[in-house]
Amino acid sequence: MNRLNRLIFDNPLVLKEFRTRMRGTRAYWILFSYLGVLTLGMMLTYYSFISLNHRYPTLMNSPTAPAGEAIFYFLTVAQAFLVIFITPAITSGAITLEKEQRTYEMMLLTRIPRFDIVFSKMSAAFAFVCLLIFSSLPLFSICFLFGGVSPGKLIHTYELLLTGSLFGSSLGLMWSSISKSTTISVMLSYATLFIPVILLFFALSYISFLENVSNSSSFMVSLLGFKLSLYGVLNIVLIFLSVILCSVSLTHIQAFPQRMGWLPRGLTLLFMYFVSAASCFLVLSSNSFSKSQGPVLLMTIPTQMCYLLPCIMIPALVIIFATGEFTAWELANIIKRMLWGFTPKGITKGVLASSIPFLLLISIVVVAGINTGFAMEIRHGIRNAGYPAMQPMHQPTSTSSGTTNMKSFPHEYLNTYKGSYATSLKQMELQTLNLLAFFCSYVFGFGMFCILISTLVQNRWVAMALSAVSLAIVVILPLNSQLNPDLRLFLTMFDPVNPLILLSRSFYMGLPVKIFYQDSTLSLLVAGALSFFLLFLYSIFERRNNGANSVSIRPYDEMVAEL
Amino acid sequence: MSIRQNGTERNHSMAMIEISNLSKEYRTSGQKLLAVNNISLALDKGDIFGFIGPNGAGKTTTIKMIATLLVPSSGSVFVDGLDVVKEPDKVRSILGYMPDSFGVYDDIKVWEYLDFFAAAYKISKDKRPAIIDDVLSLTDLSVKKNAYVESLSRGMKQRLCLAKTLVHDPKVMLLDEPASGLDPRARIEIRELLRELQRMGKTIMISSHILPEMEEFCNKIGIIEKGEMIVSGDVRTISRQVRGNQVIEITVLEELERAVSLLESMNEYVNDVKIMSRSHNENQNTHFSSSTGHSLQFGYIGEPNHEYVVLNSLVDSGLKIRAFHSPKADLEDVFMRVTKGLVN
Numbered sequence: 017m018n019r020l021n022r023l024i025f026d027n028p029l030v031l032k033e034f035r036t037r038m039r040g041t042r043a044y045w046i047l048f049s050y051l052g053v054l055t056l057g058m059m060l061t062y063y064s065f066i067s068l069n070h071r072y073p074t075l076m077n078s079p080t081a082p083a084g085e086a087i088f089y090f091l092t093v094a095q096a097f098l099v100i101f102i103t104p105a106i107t108s109g110a111i112t113l114e115k116e117q118r119t120y121e122m123m124l125l126t127r128i129p130r131f132d133i134v135f136s137k138m139s140a141a142f143a144f145v146c147l148l149i150f151s152s153l154p155l156f157s158i159c160f161l162f163g164g165v166s167p168g169k170l171i172h173t174y175e176l177l178l179t180g181s182l183f184g185s186s187l188g189l190m191w192s193s194i195s196k197s198t199t200i201s202v203m204l205s206y207a208t209l210f211i212p213v214i215l216l217f218f219a220l221s222y223i224s225f226l227e228n229v230s231n232s233s234s235f236m237v238s239l240l241g242f243k244l245s246l247y248g249v250l251n252i253v254l255i256f257l258s259v260i261l262c263s264v265s266l267t268h269i270q271a272f273p274q275r276m277g278w279l280p281r282g283l284t285l286l287f288m289y290f291v292s293a294a295s296c297f298l299v300l301s302s303n304s305f306s307k308s309q310g311p312v313l314l315m316t317i318p319t320q321m322c323y324l325l326p327c328i329m330i331p332a333l334v335i336i337f338a339t340g341e342f343t344a345w346e347l348a349n350i351i352k353r354m355l356w357g358f359t360p361k362g363i364t365k366g367v368l369a370s371s372i373p374f375l376l377l378i379s380i381v382v383v384a385g386i387n388t389g390f391a392m393e394i395r396h397g398i399r400n401a402g403y404p405a406m407q408p409m410h411q412p413t414s415t416s417s418g419t420t421n422m423k424s425f426p427h428e429y430l431n432t433y434k435g436s437y438a439t440s441l442k443q444m445e446l447q448t449l450n451l452l453a454f455f456c457s458y459v460f461g462f463g464m465f466c467i468l469i470s471t472l473v474q475n476r477w478v479a480m481a482l483s484a485v486s487l488a489i490v491v492i493l494p495l496n497s498q499l500n501p502d503l504r505l506f507l508t509m510f511d512p513v514n515p516l517i518l519l520s521r522s523f524y525m526g527l528p529v530k531i532f533y534q535d536s537t538l539s540l541l542v543a544g545a546l547s548f549f550l551l552f553l554y555s556i557f558e559r560r561n562n563g564a565n566s567v568s569i570r571p572y573d574e575m576v577a578e579l
Numbered sequence: 580m581s582i583r584q585n586g587t588e589r590n591h592s593m594a595m596i597e598i599s600n601l602s603k604e605y606r607t608s609g610q611k612l613l614a615v616n617n618i619s620l621a622l623d624k625g626d627i628f629g630f631i632g633p634n635g636a637g638k639t640t641t642i643k644m645i646a647t648l649l650v651p652s653s654g655s656v657f658v659d660g661l662d663v664v665k666e667p668d669k670v671r672s673i674l675g676y677m678p679d680s681f682g683v684y685d686d687i688k689v690w691e692y693l694d695f696f697a698a699a700y701k702i703s704k705d706k707r708p709a710i711i712d713d714v715l716s717l718t719d720l721s722v723k724k725n726a727y728v729e730s731l732s733r734g735m736k737q738r739l740c741l742a743k744t745l746v747h748d749p750k751v752m753l754l755d756e757p758a759s760g761l762d763p764r765a766r767i768e769i770r771e772l773l774r775e776l777q778r779m780g781k782t783i784m785i786s787s788h789i790l791p792e793m794e795e796f797c798n799k800i801g802i803i804e805k806g807e808m809i810v811s812g813d814v815r816t817i818s819r820q821v822r823g824n825q826v827i828e829i830t831v832l833e834e835l836e837r838a839v840s841l842l843e844s845m846n847e848y849v850n851d852v853k854i855m856s857r858s859h860n861e862n863q864n865t866h867f868s869s870s871t872g873h874s875l876q877f878g879y880i881g882e883p884n885h886e887y888v889v890l891n892s893l894v895d896s897g898l899k900i901r902a903f904h905s906p907k908a909d910l911e912d913v914f915m916r917v918t919k920g921l922v923n
């Protein structure tokens with residue numbers, strides 16, 4: 017209670033925000049134009065519907081319900097777009113404006129906890145977005161006049177709008193805490209918002225597809241033993257991501273960098289566990305679902321799709337975590353420092369030297385997450401996957417009679433698809449170690465490469481871009497079918513270090529993952545070792561170059577340890 | 580103002596600010612720049628330290644390291660016995676920092692601005708109004724209490740920033756060029772304010788390139804150039820160090836030559852007798868006509884505090900002495916000599 021009081025009622029930043037935000041006319045103009053755009057669009061939708069109805073009266077059997085639906089979809093989409101583009105605009109200046117106004121350092125030196133800074137900036141933006149979103153509620157009520165929209169749908173929409181705006185604001189805040197100027201921060205916010213928005217769009221179309229197939233608006237999935245709607249999963253993911261982004265801001269809003277580096281790392285670890293388990297559940301439960309629906313949904317998602325998300329996310333995480341800068345001291349003691357990175361203390365510090373061990377930890381967690389997914393699906397598959405009642409043998413009435421079915425059903429079901437390209441869960445479980453070996457060697461190989469690049473270019477952002485480009489050359493370029501044959505031949509050289517190759521081999525050919533499949537693991541290990549050797553050479557070269565006249569910059573934690 | 584924060588542990592040393600072998604290297608895209616190079620310094624309670632150096636000498640960098648805004652590359656800084664790297668939060672609560680370029684928030688009133696910082700320094704709600712009134716009157720801004728901050732003039736903003744620095748009654752104040760951009764009147768006012776703060780027992784560190792205003796109230800100075808502290812210590816000691824001895828200036832009504840020869844004969848006390856130019860004389864004492872006195876300068880090399888021996892012998896020989904004094908150490912002079920590499 018005391019803490020809450022400090023956070024909200026006695027928080028100088030919140031107080032200042034409330035004193036100044038609604039001062040002047042700017043906020044009211046934003047509100048006015050927001051509602052204006054929505055109203056105008058809604059009217060247009062309505063009139064186009066009316067004219068359509070006049071021209072083709074036989075097309076509609078219910079006179080108004082489609083109008084309600086059309087208006088609802090327009091409002092949802094328009095509002096989602098507005099919210100997505102307004103939220104980062106509010107927060108991406110939150111910290112950079114302080115930097116530009118030169119009040120940032122003064123604020124850092126006060127005794128406001130950093131957590132309060134993040135909290136108040138987020139809540140100020142979130143409160144304003146809530147004001148916008150809820151002021152449009154009366155417009156939504158018009159949909160109910162026409163009918164065709166259920167209140168549950170409205171609630172889902174609002175939930176998603178809120179979590180989406182939370183994500184947008186935390187993204188803006190993160191860039192704001194990292195960059196030096198508002199212009200850069202705004203640009204980066206919108207550039208990075210682009211990808212999540214597309215992913216969100218796909219997720220939503222997938223959900224509505226499932227909804228259409230199942231004829232129910234609340235398609236439930238089981239997640240680590242909890243029953244959730246797909247919207248719920250999406251909301252959890254968005255909130256989780258927002259928390260991670262906020263924790264990144266938290267580590268940047270401070271005079272001394274690298275303190276509390278454990279927070280984003282720990283959260284990322286948890287998130288990766290959640291995501292890999294969840295993706296597994298989604299894949300497996302939609303399989304069970306399609307089986308239950310029989311001919312309605314012919315496509316089954318192969319079990320190997322569970323590897324898709326990790327195969328995409330681990331390279332991205334390598335690029336994010338294994339780039340940065342070594343201090344001169346670290347570079348001079350590179351071997352000692354890299355070894356220190358493997359100590360528990362090293363991993364919790366958010367420094368470049370401990371990025372490899374941290375990423376290895378992530379690989380372990382991801383594989384564990386996938387395995388949890390398999391194991392839980394084997395155990396709880398029937399009970400929670402939401403099978404319809406027409407298959408009474410799969411509907412456990414009591415736990416004692418249901419247990420046998422519960423265990424056998426997924427295997428039995430998956431075995432029927434074995435002929436195509438789905439592998440049985442048990443078989444997948446047996447591959448855990450191989451998968452782990454692949455991910456670990458991948459992290460080592462590509463991670464070392466990224467570290468080498470960032471040491472050479474000495475700029476984190478350039479290093480990130482270069483690593484991403486090299487990843488794209490290895491992964492995305494071979495996917496292009498209209499490629500020059502010579503180039504294609506050249507690109508096959510990179511196959512052993514392509515993370516997607518694992519997926520495609522087991523995906524299309526039904527081949528099990530092998531530790532030394534096509535020497536992939538070995539090539540990755542060699543690439544990593546080579547990168548490390550080059551890094552070592554560079555550090556020797558650098559030490560020779562500097563001589564004794566340079567001050568060795570010791571890392572922060574080293575200084576504290578010595579004191 | 581409330582006196583808070585007394586539970587801080589004290590180290591073996593009693594110095595308020597203790598800097599030893601402090602260095603800072605900036606690395607920007609491969610280039611290295613040693614902005615501060617091996618500086619050591621100790622300031623006691625109540626000291627006012629003038630930190631002087633040309634542009635880019637590393638003053639701001641040093642002050643930021645003391646203010647817990649930059650991590651030193653090597654060396655250590657203790658403020659009131661607290662390590663700035665190890666316990667930045669404790670240091671921040673006893674420290675007032677006024678940056679060289681600072682800003683103010685938009686759409687906010689003067690008292691709200693101060694209230695914001697008071698709240699940010701965890702001063703309880705009921706104590707804030709009194710403190711705000713206090714610091715406003717101390718900085719002569721009481722009339723502007725309800726004005727919007729962006730409507731203040733530059734000098735007023737500067738004073739507001741100083742007021743903000745005082746809100747939590749810090750023991751140590753770091754003022755980075757507090758007087759730049761101020762008119763002479765405001766400058767004098769700031770000087771008065773600093774004297775007042777010194778009386779309150781605060782330790783103050785001021786950086787500036789405007790030298791004459793520093794010697795008025797600093798008891799210690801340090802001169803920094805290219806990241807290296809060339810000289811530091813007591814103002815008078817430094818000027819003696821620079822000139823080799825203490826300088827005494829006398830004004831005689833007539834018989835200049837006899838005075839010079841007399842002084843030159845006392846070679847165990849006096850060296851380097853110089854006749855000051857008449858124009859200098861005029862400037863210094865404008866209410867005298869140009870013929871009413873010649874001034875000359877000599878270096879005193881005798882025992883400290885025995886300058887009266889010279890005066891006595893001059894008076895005994897019948898010379899008409901109008902003035903006998905030791906001019907204040909001229910910082911401009913010190914600065915120019917030192918930064919030209921005359922003294923190492």
Ligand SMILES: Nc1ncnc2c1ncn2[C@@H]1O[C@H](COP(=O)(O)OP(=O)(O)OP(=O)(O)O)[C@@H](O)[C@H]1O
Nearest residue numbers: 605607612614632633634635636637638639640641
């Ligand atoms: N953030 C930074 N990155 C790189 N170099 C910097 C940075 N800040 C300062 N420098 C360099 O460090 C040196 C010292 O700068 P500093 O600001 O400490 O000087 P100063 O004595 O305060 O100068 P001034 O009198 O102009 O305020 C300068 O050469 C400057 O270019």
Ligand SMILES: [Mg+2]
Nearest residue numbers: 638639679755
């Ligand atoms: Mg400066």
